[in-house]
Amino acid sequence: xxxxxxxxxxxxxxxxxxxxxxxxxxxxxxxxxxxxxxxxxxxxxxxxxxxxxxxxxxxxxxxxxxxxxxxxxxxxxxxxxxxxxxxxxxxxxxxxxxxxxxxxxxxxxxxxxxxxxxxxxxxxxxxxxxxxxxxxxxxxxxxxxxxxxxxxxxxxxxxxxxxxxxxxxxxxxxxxxxxxxxxxxxxxxxxxxxxxxxxxxxxxxxxxxxxxxxxxxxxxxxxxxxxxxxxxxxxxxxxxxxxxxxxxxxxxxxxxxxxxxxxxxxxxxxxxxxxxxxxxxxxxxxxxxxxxxxxxxxxxxxxxxxxxxxxxxxxxxxxxxxxxxxxxxxxxxxxxxxxxxxxxxxxxxxxxxxxxxxxxxxxxxxxxxxxxxxxxxxxxxxxxxxxxxxxxxxxxxxxxxxxxxxxxxxxxxxxxxxxxxxxxxxxxxxxxxxxxxxxxxxxxxxxxxxxxxxxxxxxxxxxxx
Numbered sequence: 001x002x003x004x005x006x007x008x009x010x011x012x013x014x015x016x017x018x019x020x021x022x023x024x025x026x027x028x029x030x031x032x033x034x035x036x037x038x039x040x041x042x043x044x045x046x047x048x049x050x051x052x053x054x055x056x057x058x059x060x061x062x063x064x065x066x067x068x069x070x071x072x073x074x075x076x077x078x079x080x081x082x083x084x085x086x087x088x089x090x091x092x093x094x095x096x097x098x099x100x101x102x103x104x105x106x107x108x109x110x111x112x113x114x115x116x117x118x119x120x121x122x123x124x125x126x127x128x129x130x131x132x133x134x135x136x137x138x139x140x141x142x143x144x145x146x147x148x149x150x151x152x153x154x155x156x157x158x159x160x161x162x163x164x165x166x167x168x169x170x171x172x173x174x175x176x177x178x179x180x181x182x183x184x185x186x187x188x189x190x191x192x193x194x195x196x197x198x199x200x201x202x203x204x205x206x207x208x209x210x211x212x213x214x215x216x217x218x219x220x221x222x223x224x225x226x227x228x229x230x231x232x233x234x235x236x237x238x239x240x241x242x243x244x245x246x247x248x249x250x251x252x253x254x255x256x257x258x259x260x261x262x263x264x265x266x267x268x269x270x271x272x273x274x275x276x277x278x279x280x281x282x283x284x285x286x287x288x289x290x291x292x293x294x295x296x297x298x299x300x301x302x303x304x305x306x307x308x309x310x311x312x313x314x315x316x317x318x319x320x321x322x323x324x325x326x327x328x329x330x331x332x333x334x335x336x337x338x339x340x341x342x343x344x345x346x347x348x349x350x351x352x353x354x355x356x357x358x359x360x361x362x363x364x365x366x367x368x369x370x371x372x373x374x375x376x377x378x379x380x381x382x383x384x385x386x387x388x389x390x391x392x393x394x395x396x397x398x399x400x401x402x403x404x405x406x407x408x409x410x411x412x413x414x415x416x417x418x419x420x421x422x423x424x425x426x427x428x429x430x431x432x433x434x435x436x437x438x439x440x441x442x443x444x445x446x447x448x449x450x451x452x453x454x455x456x457x458x459x460x461x462x463x464x465x
Contacts, residue, residue, distance in 0.1 A: 013048065013051065013052060013053040013054025013055065013074070014047070014048045014051035014052070014053070014054035014055075015048075015054055015055050015056075015057055016044040016045075016047050016048050016054070016055075016056050016057065017044070017057045017059065018037070018040060018041045018044045018056060018057065018058055018059070018063070019059060020044070021040045021041070021043040021044040021047070022037075022039075022040035022043070023035075023037045023040040023041055023044075023063055024037060024040075024063070025059070025060075025061025025062055025063055026062070027062040027063060027064040027088050027117070028062075029062065029088070029115075029117075029118065030118075031118070032090075032117060032118035032119045034062070034063075034064040034088070035063075035064060036064060036065060036066040037063045037064060037065050037087075038065040038066055038067040038068075038069065038092075041056070041058075041063065041065065041069055041087075042069055042070065044056045045069060045070070045071065045072070045075050045077075048074075048075050049072045049073075049074060049075050052074070053073075053074030053075065054074075054075070054076070055075070055076040055077065055078055055108075056075060056076070056077045056078075057078060057079070058077065058078070058079035058080075058085040058087070058112050059079070059080060059085060060079070060080045060081070060084040060085050061084075061085065061086070062086050062088060063086070063087050063088065064087075064088045064089075064090060064117055065087055065088070065089050065090070065092065065094075066089075066090050066091070066092060067092050068089065068092045068093040068094065068095065068096040068128075069087075069094065069095050069096065070096055070098055071095050071096065071097050071099075071107075072099045073099050073102040073105060073107075073142075074102075074105070074107065075107065076107045076108045076109065077095075077108075077109045077110075077112065078108065078109070078110050078111050078112065079110075079111045079112030079113075080111060080112075081111050081112075081149075082111060082112060082113045082149055082150055082151030082172075082173065083113060083151055084113075085111065085112040085113065086112065086113040086114070086115060086151070087112065087113070087114050087115075088114075088115050088116070088117040089114065089116065089117060089120070089124065089126075090116075090117035090118075090119065090120050091117075091119075091120045091121040091124065092124060093124055093125050093126070093127070093128050094114040094125070094126040094127060094152075094155075095109065095114075095126070095127045095128070096127075096128050096129075097127075097128070097129040097142050097145070098132045099132070099142070100131070100132045100135045100140030100141070100142075100163075102142065102143065103143055104143055104144065105142060105143040105144035105145065106144040106146070107144065107145055107146070108145075108146045108147075108148060109127075109145070109146070109147050109148070109150065110146070110147070110148035110149045110150065111148075111149050111150075112150065112151075113150065113151035113152070113153070114126045114127075114150065114151075114152050114153075114155075115151075115152075115153045115154050116153070116154035116155050116203060116204065116205060120204075120205045121205060122156060122203075122205045122206045122207050122208060123156045123157075123205075123207050123208055123209070124155055124156055124157075124205075124207075125155055125156065125157040125158065125159065125160045126150075126152040126155045126157070126158050126159065126174075126177075127147065127152075127158065127159045127160070127161075128159075128160045128161075129142055129145065129159075129160070129161045129162070129163075129164050130160060130161070130162045130163065130184065131162055131163045131185075131186075135163070137163060137185055137186045137220070138163075138186050138220070140163060141163040141164065141165050141186060142163065142164055142165070142167070143165045143166050143167070144165070144166050144167060145164065145167040145168075146167065146168045146170070147159070147167075147168065147169045147170070147172060148168070148170050148171050148172070149170075149171045149172065150172045150173075151172070151173050152172065152173070152174045152175075152177065153173075153174070153175050153176050153177070154176045154177070154203050154204055154205075155176075155177050155203055155207070156177070156178050156179070156203050156205065156207025156208065156209050157177065157178065157179045157180070157182055157207070157209050158174040158177045158179070158180040158181055158197075159180070159181045159182065160182045160184070161181070161182070161183055161184065161187055161190070162183070162184030162185050162186060162187055162218055163184075163185065163186045163187070164186075164187050164188075164190060165186075165187075165188045165189060166188070166189045167189075167190055167191075168190075168191045168192075168193065169181065169190075169191070169192045169193075169195060170191070170192075170193045170194055170195065171193075171194050171195065172195045172196075173195070173196045173198075174195065174196070174197050174198070175196075175197075175198040175199075175200050176198075176199075176200040176201070176202065176203055176204070177197075177199075177202070177203060178199075178202040178203060178207045178208075178209040178210070178211050179209035179210055179211070179212055179213070179215055180197045180213045180214060180231075180234075181213070181214045181215070182209070182215050182217075183214070183215065183216040183217070183218055183221060183224070184217070184218035184221075185218035185219050185220055185221070186218070186219075186220045186221075187216075187218060187221045187222075187224070188220075188221070188222050188223060189222065189223040189225075190221075190223075190224055190225070191225045191227075192214065192225065192226045192227070192229060193225070193226075193227050193228055193229070194227075194228045194229065195229045195230070196229070196230045196232075197213045197214075197229060197230065197231045197232065197234070198230075198232045198233060199211065199213070199232065199233035199234045200233065210235075210236075210239075211234050211235040211236070212234060212235065212236040212237075212238075212239045213231040213234040213236070213237045213238065214226060214231070214237070214238045214239070215236075215239045216239065216240045216241065216242070216243055217239070217241045217242065218242060219242050220242075221242055221243040221244065222243070222244045222245060223244075223245050224240070224243050224245070224246045224247070225246075225247045225249075226238065226246075226247070226248045226249070226251060227247065227248075227249040227250055227251065228249070228250050228251065229251050229252070230251075230252045231251060231252070231253045231254070231255070232252075232253075232254045233254060233255075233256075234255055234256075235255065235256050235257040235258075236255060236257050236258045236259075236261055237251075237253040237254075237255040237258070237259050237260060237276075238251075238253070238259070238260045238261070239258070239260075239261045239262075240260075240261070240262045240263070240265060241262075241263050241264060242264050243264075243265055243266070244265075244266040244267050245266075245267050245268050246262075246265055246268070246269045246270070247270045247272075248260060248269075248270065248271045248272070248274065249270065249271075249272050249273055249274070250272070250273040250274060251274045251275075252274070252275045253274060253275065253276045253277065254277045254278075254279070255276075255277075255278055255280075255283065256278070256279060256280035256283060257278075257280055257283055257284075258278070258283065258284050258285075258286075258287050259276040259277075259278055259284070259285045259286060259306075260274075260276070260285070260286045260287070261284075261286075261287045261289060262286075262287075262288060262289065262299070263288070263289035263290075263291060263327070264291060264295060265297055265299065266295055266296055266297055267296060267297065267298070268297070268298050268300075269297065269298070269299045269300065270300045270302075271286060271299075271300070271301045271302070271304060272300070272301075272302050272303055272304070273302075273303050273304065274304045274305075275304070275305050275307075276304055276305065276306050276307070276316075277307045277308065277309070278306075278307075278308050278311065278314055279308060279309055279310045279311050279314075280310075280311045280314075281311045281312045281313065281314075282311070282312070282313050282314070282315075282342075283308070283311050283314050283315075284314070284315045284316075284317075284318050285304075285306040285308075285314075285315065285316045285317055285340075286301060286304075286306075286316070286317045286318070287318050288318065288319045288320060288327040288330065289320075289321065289324070289327065290320040290321050290323075290324025290325050290326055290327050290348075290349075291324070291325070291326035291327055292326070293326060294326045294328060294351075294376075295326075297328070297329050298329050298331070299327075299329060299330045299331065300331045300333075301317065301330065301331065301332045301333075301335065302331070302332075302333045302334050302335070303333075303334045303335065304335045304336075305335070305336045305338075306335065306336070306337045306338070306340065306344070307337075307338050307339045307340075308339040308340050308341065309339055311341065312341055312342075313341055313342035314339075314340045314341050314342050315340060315342045315343050315344075315345075315346055316335075316337040316340050316343070316344045316345060316360075316362070317332060317335070317337075317344070317345050317346070318345075318346040318348065319346065319347050319348060319350055319353065320347075320348035320349050320350070321348060322348060324348075324349075325348075325349040325351070325375050326351075326375075328350075328351035328352045328353065328375075328376055329351075329352050329353070330350075330352075330353040330354070331353075331354050331356075332345070332353070332354065332355045332356070332358060333354070333355075333356050333357055333358070334356075334357050334358065335358045335359075336358070336359045336361070337358070337359070337360045337361060337362055337368075338361045338362055339362055339364070340362040340364065340365055341362070341364045341365060342365060343365050343366075343367055343368065343369060343370045344358075344360035344361075344362050344365060344368045344369060344386075345358070345360065345368070345369040345370070346369070346370045347369070347370070347371045347372065347379070348372050349372055349373060349374075349375045350371065350372075350374055350375065350376075350379045351374065351375045351376030351377075351379070352376050352377075352378065352379070353379045353380070354379075354380045354382075355369070355379075355380065355381045355382070355384060356380065356381075356382050356383055356384065357383050357384065358384045358385070359384070359385045360384065360385060360386045360387055360388075361385075361387050362387065362388070363387055363388070365388050366388065366389075366391075367388050367389050367390065367391040368386035368387055368388040368389065368390065368410075369381065369384075369386060369390050369391070370391040370393075371390070371391065371392055371393065371397075371403065372393040372394065373393055373394040373397065374394070374397045374402040374403050377401070377402035377403075378401070378402060378403075378404060379397075379402065379403045379404070380404045380406070381403070381404070381405050381406075381408060382404065382405070382406040382407055382408065383406065383407045383408065384408045384409070385408075385409045386408055386409060386410045386411065386412075387411075387412055388411060388412075389410055389411045389427070390405070390408065390410050392429065395429055395430055395431070395452070396431075398429060398430075398431050398432070399430065399431035405432075410427070411427065413426060413427075415427075415428065415432075415434075416434070417433070417434055417435060418434070418435045418436075418437040419434060419436075419437055420436065420437055420438060422434065422447040422458035422460070423447070423449075423455045423456070423458060424455050425454075425455055426454065426455055427453070427454045427455070427456075428449045428452060428453065428454075428455060428456040429449065429452045429456075430449055430450065430451065430452050430456075431448065431449065432448070432449040432456075433446055433447070433448055433449075434446055434447050434458075439464055440464065441463075441464050441465060442463055442464065443463055443464060444460035444461045444462070444463055444464070445461050445464055446460075446461050447459065447460050447461065448461065
């Protein structure tokens with residue numbers, strides 16, 4: 001029976017049932033046999049477009065297509081549920097958005113599934129929305145696409161998007177996919193929220209995409225928001241190479257190489273409230289990759305949990321690589337680290353960075369935090385709990401004030417910086433200062449460590465007059 005607008009009063013425009021245009025639900029996932037429904041479904045899409053817009057309805061069933069569905073402006077698609085209304089593309093994309101230059105769109109694609117059909121060739125995507133041939137970046141784009149409650153499975157890539165504005169990927173399940181979301185140039189205000197992404201060893205068709213769950217490598221990417229997602233089993237969960245104003249909030253991550261890797265984030269990056277587990281040799285929870293030159297940025301890494309259950313030399317947070325610099329302006333506050341085997345925190349060539357109120361509880365590390373030479377002052381490491389010692393590659397950074405160490409618990413021992421006499425316990429470094437907590441005339445205002453050790457050698461400052 002045909003559907004009408006009366007049946008779906010919330011839809012503004014025509015409604016077309018693909019069964020009325022010759023679609024047949026006869027695909028057999030076990031054998032790959034079934035009718036090619038691409039022409040029938042495309043006919044329903046064309047009918048809605050000709051009527052001035054509306055929605056295409058996919059009833060419960062299994063529908064094979066052998067060529068991608070081309071989605072013009074104004075056409076939405078909906079089904080009866082991601083696990084019951086399913087399109088099976090064979091050696092093609094599922095949906096392709098190839099029209100350009102439409103503004104103020106608000107189309108939805110919800111409650112249906114797309115799965116790669118048996119016998120497909122490699123390197124196809126469930127959804128591709130990129131700049132059409134002859135289009136112009138920043139001018140020809142798709143606006144307001146909402147992908148909601150989709151079940152995407154067994155593709156090389158889930159979403160390939162660029163020139164996409166004011167859009168959302170929400171409440172979707174993407175599994176058995178190598179690269180779930182690839183974000184390219186001129187993607188503005190994209191929200192990726194409340195999704196489940198599971199690698200499951202990738203697709204069945206030898207797809208060649210990087211095993212990165214969310215990958216953002218385009219230029220002119222602004223207001224990128226990734227929140228409340230499960231990202232499980234990928235080599236790298238989130239990789240961002242170019243973007244302006246990025247929020248990665250409350251995500252649950254399990255990765256084998258890197259949880260979150262970022263480089264060239266302009267203006268502001270917030271990584272907050274996430275659970276980041278890494279299990280793999282030399283794996284890193286958050287990696288701030290070094291830059292060729294310094295950029296205008298502020299990176300806030302706050303209130304996350306870093307954990308590792310297996311793997312050698314795992315690191316919770318690393319700023320810069322061993323031989324690169326310029327990942328400056330970092331604020332690392334209120335994080336919890338446990339189970340790491342390399343270091344909880346590594347600051348390579350740091351600059352203008354604050355590490356404060358973190359709890360570094362990994363017992364399998366040699367040092368809780370490793371700090372190489374400061375490149376751009378100041379760097380503050382203060383009020384942290386370090387289960388293991390602090391390692392300084394350049395102790396003179398403390399002497400000249402470029403590195404400030406204040407009120408840390410180090411090696412599970414707190415060394416007070418104010419007391420009545422020079423220290424007789426604890427492990428200290430050259431240039432550490434302990435202040436007299438009851439200064440008076442004829443007494444020193446404090447003491448300076450001149451030879452590192454336990455408790456080291458201390459010299460009194462000149463007495464007060």
